[in-house]
Amino acid sequence: MKNLDFVLAPSAGHAVAVPDDAQLSEVIDIFRANAQLRLLAVLDAAGRPVGIIREQRVRELLFCPYWFSLMQNPTIGGSIAMMIEPCLTAGVDESTADLLRIVSRAAGHEGLVLVRDGRFVETLDSGQLARLAMLREVELAHERAARASRVDDAGRRFQQDVAAWTASLSDMAREAETVAHALSDRARQTGLDAVSVAGATAQTLAGLHELGDRGHALAAAMARIVDDGRLARAARHEAHRTIVEAGDRAAALQAASQAIEHMLALIIDMAGRTNMLALNAGIEAARAGDAGRGFAVVASEVKQLAGQTRSAASDITQYVDRIRDVIGQVTEGFREVEKAIDANNGFSDAIEQAVDGQSATTLTIASYVEQAVAAGREIDMRAHGISHGASAVGADAESLGQLSSGLTKLAEALHQRAGRFVDAVAAA
Known part of the structure; x- marks a missing residue:
């Protein structure tokens, strides 16, 4: 992913993922160990993402009054299938604008999974996407400033060229007027x-x-x-x-x-x-x-x-x-x-x-x-x-x-x- 390293560097757990046959307790341990982690990628045996588990879902489960009973149920407590949600994927080499465009077109998704050749690389949660959007706005501002500077320079040159052209045009018009008067007299x-x-x-x-x-x-x-x-x-x-x-x-x-x-x-x-x-x-x-x-x-x-x-x-x-x-x-x-x-x-x-x-x-x-x-x-x-x-x-x-x-x-x-x-x- 281009232009994202310095944005994502302070965050941890982006590259954390679990297999699709992992236990729910493993997922809870991962979220507890990574306080900044908001999305956890779920991979198949080939390392391809099959979905994500949101930290919010895990938190809701932990605050549920029946959580302990559910965890004791071997049928429910050991599986993460009910926690997996569909995910958006994009190539890690996509530009920032393309990544933001993919997210904006898919409403209802809170994150993005980056892959290379179909294999998992890292995840981007909503906060990181917001920081990425902010970075994009900063980049756009710099680009607009540079473009404004170029436009200003081009405008100055255009004004100089127009001034020279209009001066030449005025001179030619005056000469044409002089010739016209001479022609009229003749x-x-x-x-x-x-x-x-x-x-x-x-x-x-x-x-x-x-x-x-x-x-x-x-x-x-x-x-x-x-x-x-x-x-x-x-x-x-x-x-x-x-x-x-x-x-x-x-x-x-x-x-x-x-x-x-x-x-x-x-x-x-x-x-x-x-x-x-x-x-x-x-x-x-x-x-x-x-x-x-x-x-x-x-x-x-x-x-x-x-x-x-x-x-x-x-x-x-x-x-x-x-x-x-x-x-x-x-x-x-x-x-x-x-x-x-x-x-x-x-x-x-x-x-x-x-x-x-x-x-x-x-x-x-x-x-x-x-x-x-x-x-x-x-x-x-x-x-x-x-x-x-x-x-x-x-x-x-x-x-x-x-x-x-x-x-x-x-x-x-x-x-x-x-x-x-x-x-x-x-x-x-």
Whole structure:
């Protein structure tokens, strides 16, 4: 039995026992010899307890008026069977708490028999059990005191840990609150920037719309210019053809004037010859006298006619020369006009090609402007989305700041509550 030696040492007779065939007189002698003995174990032949005999029963028997007569009766006086009572048994190695638990569960028993491997070791009476219970209470008190000391130490360490944790928690909460305020300010600034971007985007969209409209108008004007250029090119080609034809006609007139000039030269030559013939005829008529007078008149008329023809031919030659000069100038002018028209055609073709290219470029620019307008709308939508998101982030940041502030207050309350808890545990 653990922790019982110093408790049971002052008592005697704990290990005293009698066999189950012992005489009552032996039992009385044992109780008389052991004044502190309250229970006497009864063992079988193998040393196993079969019951107990209480000192109180023996005392009652001794104080009975008929005790002497009973003792003289050989049937009753020599047997202890009527004195044996059932007993509680427990292992000698059981703990004090287990022994007390066994006794508390079995009501009506005043003692306990301790055994080892089923064999008797010693007995514990009610007084010894009471002393054992008292010892157990002392042990429990020591254990509670030690536990209270450990709880107090743990509480102090817990308070220190909680203080450190709450301090760290408060610091983190303050940092979170600072970050939340900074985040709120940044979100507010981001919202303002997004509003500014949205305003600038709206102005840009208006400018892009106007630019797109003007681009389309310019493209339409370019298209009209291209159409007018085609008509002008057709007119230029027609004028060129007309000038070429007029040049050809002027060249034909110049050739005809040259032919007329040759004819006039021939007429002048013929008039000169006729004049010579008329002169010769007049000479011959003068030689003929009166016979040739009529011929002389004819010759004179022919001479006058030849002179007139020659004079008229000379005048015509001057006019033909002038006409030829004019026709030459006209022909040269037609050639210059033709060259100018050719050059104009080249310039017009280049201009038309440039206008065609500019028209395509204008259409491309208009397309890009439309794409830019679409992108501007997207940017405007995104800017408004950023503004709304920034507002939401700002609200969340403010909520985070409030939560951080509440967390700081909770940390302080936790620190105070932990202190009160440790004080209460220490006071208990």
